[in-house]
Amino acid sequence: CQLQNKISDCSFYNSEITNKMIMEQKLCSLFDDSIKNNDFHVYIQPKINLKNSETGGAEALVRWFHPDRGIIYPSDFIPLFERNGNIIQLDLYVFEKVCEYQKQRIDSGKKLFTISVNLSRVHFRNLNYLRPFIELKNKYNIPDGVIELELTESIFFDNQQIELVKNAINQMHSYGFLCSLDDFGVGFSSLGLLKEFNVDAIKLDRKFFEDITNSKSQNIIISFIDLAKRLNIHVVAEGIETSEQLNFLKSVNCDMVQGYIFSKPLPLNEFEKWADSRENKCDDSLVYN
Numbered sequence: 001c002q003l004q005n006k007i008s009d010c011s012f013y014n015s016e017i018t019n020k021m022i023m024e025q026k027l028c029s030l031f032d033d034s035i036k037n038n039d040f041h042v043y044i045q046p047k048i049n050l051k052n053s054e055t056g057g058a059e060a061l062v063r064w065f066h067p068d069r070g071i072i073y074p075s076d077f078i079p080l081f082e083r084n085g086n087i088i089q090l091d092l093y094v095f096e097k098v099c100e101y102q103k104q105r106i107d108s109g110k111k112l113f114t115i116s117v118n119l120s121r122v123h124f125r126n127l128n129y130l131r132p133f134i135e136l137k138n139k140y141n142i143p144d145g146v147i148e149l150e151l152t153e154s155i156f157f158d159n160q161q162i163e164l165v166k167n168a169i170n171q172m173h174s175y176g177f178l179c180s181l182d183d184f185g186v187g188f189s190s191l192g193l194l195k196e197f198n199v200d201a202i203k204l205d206r207k208f209f210e211d212i213t214n215s216k217s218q219n220i221i222i223s224f225i226d227l228a229k230r231l232n233i234h235v236v237a238e239g240i241e242t243s244e245q246l247n248f249l250k251s252v253n254c255d256m257v258q259g260y261i262f263s264k265p266l267p268l269n270e271f272e273k274w275a276d277s278r279e280n281k282c283d284d285s286l287v288y289n
C-alpha cells in the first residue's frame with residue numbers, strides 16, 4: 001500500500017511537471033505575437049526622496065496581458081524568457097517605452113526624473129549588449145542621467161563575470177546611463193564588490209524591512225546605509241509598506257523609498273497623473289542629490 005501511495009505520488013508529481021512544462025511552452029510560443037500586439041505593458045512605480053518627500057525617480061516594471069489568462073506578473077515569465085533568450089527583446093521593448101515616455105515629458109516641458117529599467121544578466125553574455133540601448137537613447141534624444149539600468153546581484157553568481165560587469169558599468173556611465181544594484185544584500189554579491197563596481201545606487205531588498213522592529217534588522221540596515229554613504233553610493237529601500245518602516249528609514253537617513261506605502265506600480269497614463277499631481281512639489285535635480 002505504501003509503495004502504491006509512492007507510485008501515485010510520483011505520477012501525480014510527474015503530471016504536475018508535465019503540465020507546467022506544457023504551460024510554459026504555450027507561454028513561450030505567444031511571445032512574438034504578444035510583442036507585436038503590445039500585450040506587454042510597462043508599469044511605473046515611483047521612488048520618493050526622503051529628504052524632501054518629492055518624486056526622486058521611478059522604476060519600470062513589465063506586466064503581460066494574456067488574451068485568456070489576464071494579467072501575468074514577471075515572476076511567471078521572466079525566468080522562462082531568460083532561458084529561451086527572449087528577455088533580450090523584452091528588456092529592449094520596456095526600455096524603448098521608457099524612452100518614449102521620457103521624450104513625451106521633455107516635449108511637453110515637464111520636469112524629468114530618472115526612470116530605471118531592469119536589465120537581465122542574460123545581456124552580459126554579449127559584449128555589445130549595450131549598443132541597441134545606446135541607439136534607442138540617441139533615437140529619442142534622451143539626455144544623460146535620466147535613465148538608470150538596474151542589475152541584480154545574480155550577475156555575480158559567476159565570478160568570471162566580475163571584470164566584464166565592471167567594464168559594462170563603466171561603459172554605461174560613459175554613455176550617460178546611471179546604474180544601480182537591485183535586490184542588494186540577499187544574493188551572491190559580497191560587500192567588497194562595491195569597491196569594484198562604480199554603481200550610483202544600491203536597492204536594499206525588502207526582506208531587510210520585514211521585521212523592522214527587530215534590533216538586529218535595524219543594525220544591518222544602518223550598517224548598509226553607513227557603508228553606502230562612505231562609498232558615495234545612494235540607498236533605495238524597496239518594498240516599503242508601513243509607516244513604521246518609513247519612519248525608521250527616515251530616522252537613519254536612507255535616501256529613497258519605493259513601495260506600496262506611496263504607490264503600487266501604475267500603468268503609464270495613471271503614473272503620469274500621479275506624477276503631475278505632485279509636480280509642483282518636484283525639485284530640479286534629475287539624479288539623486
Ligand code: C2E
Nearest residue numbers: 061062073074091094118119120239240241258259260265
Ligand atoms: P524588482 O526589480 O526588485 O522590482 C521590485 C518588485 O517589488 C516589483 O515586483 C514590485 O511590484 C514589487 N513591489 C514594489 N513595492 C512593493 C511593496 O511595497 N510590497 C511588495 N510586497 N512588493 C512591492 P514585480 O513587478 O512583480 O517584479 C518582480 C521582479 O521581476 C522585479 O523585481 C525584477 O527583478 C523583474 N522584472 C520586472 N520587470 C522586468 C523587466 O522589464 N525586465 C527584467 N529583466 N526584469 C523585470
Ligand code: MG
Nearest residue numbers: 059118150182
Ligand atoms: Mg528592479
Ligand code: MG
Nearest residue numbers: 182183203238
Ligand atoms: Mg529589487
Ligand code: MG
Nearest residue numbers: 152182183205
Ligand atoms: Mg527582484
